[in-house]
Amino acid sequence: MKRLFIQSVLIVGLVLSSIATASSFPTEEPMGGKPFGHSVKNIGDGLYVFRWWVYRNIFMVTDEGVIVTDPMNPKAANLLLSEIRKITDKPVKYVVYSHNHHDHISGGKVFKDQGATFIAHKNVLKELGDHPSHATPLPDITFEDEYTVQLGGRTLELKYFGPNHGESLVVMRLPKEKILFVVDIVTPRRVAFRTMPDFWPDEWVRSLKEIEQMDFDYVISGHGPENQPAIDPGTVVAKQRIYLEDLMAAVKTELDKGTHSPDKLRQIVKLPKYKNWQYYNEWLPMNIERIWAYYHMGW
Ligand SMILES: [Zn+2]
Secondary structure, three states, X not given: OHHHHHHHHHHHHHHHHHHHHHOOOOOOOOOOOOOOOEEEEEEEOOEEEEEEOOEEEEEEEEOOEEEEEOOEXXXXXXXXXXXXXXXXXXXXXXXXXXXXOHHHHOOHHHHXXXXXXXXXXXXXXXXXHHOOOOOOOOOOEEEOOEEEEEEXXXXXXXXXXXXXXXXXXXXXEEOOOOEEEEOOOXXXXXXXXXXXXXXXXXXXXXXXXXXHOOOOOEEEEOEOOOOOOOOEEOOHHHHXXXXXHHHHHHHHHHHHOOOOOHHHHHHXXXXXXXXXXXXXXXXXXXXHHHHHHHHHHOO
């Protein structure tokens, strides 16, 4: 029954997204002064996707309390807390950071003030320690490879795949539902983010190959505007990897032909297979320059 529910959400989402392929991300910037919309989608059985602007997290409501992931920023975290309070009066017991980047986690204090225990990969301790912020509490529980959060009969598995986007990104899995929550390294139907800040292209591809071996049927990604489905089929992980492989191969081919100017590469290299992906025109040249740097400088 639950599986049927998830599938119907998925089908409705996919139909909506195919209708919405012509539209793009909101053009206003975070500091643009416009209020940013938020929404909550119930995926079923106490699992919710919270969206603020193009950021998303998941939260799980159990009989013993709530598990929250990525608290985003103070404004979004306060909205999230008020949405949780519409559903349950149980305490937020755990907050899980997907990785160290402040744009995803700097609303943590809102939940620390509620007494939540914070969980993250061990490298988050050093990264946040190097860039301290009162809005971003340090994790109380850290781990090296894997950690399992259990609360009220629900299970959330955390797994580290080594460096890929920063050096602390964990993939979250709901084993019973076979759902992954993946932040930043899988964003369906969108080219890679701008100049791929803090992304290691080769490690990113390696990590995605390893993630593809996990046991899952669905993916919830940490980014997506309102017109994108809250949950996608698991195949989006392989599609993300193939995009990166195609991008790297196209840049390498042009380099091997003797085109070494990044400005020329930005003009010459095209990936028409992805022309309907979001930000193809705007961000593909930036993706190309990042891959040029990877081959040119070795990082
Ligand atoms: Zn990030």
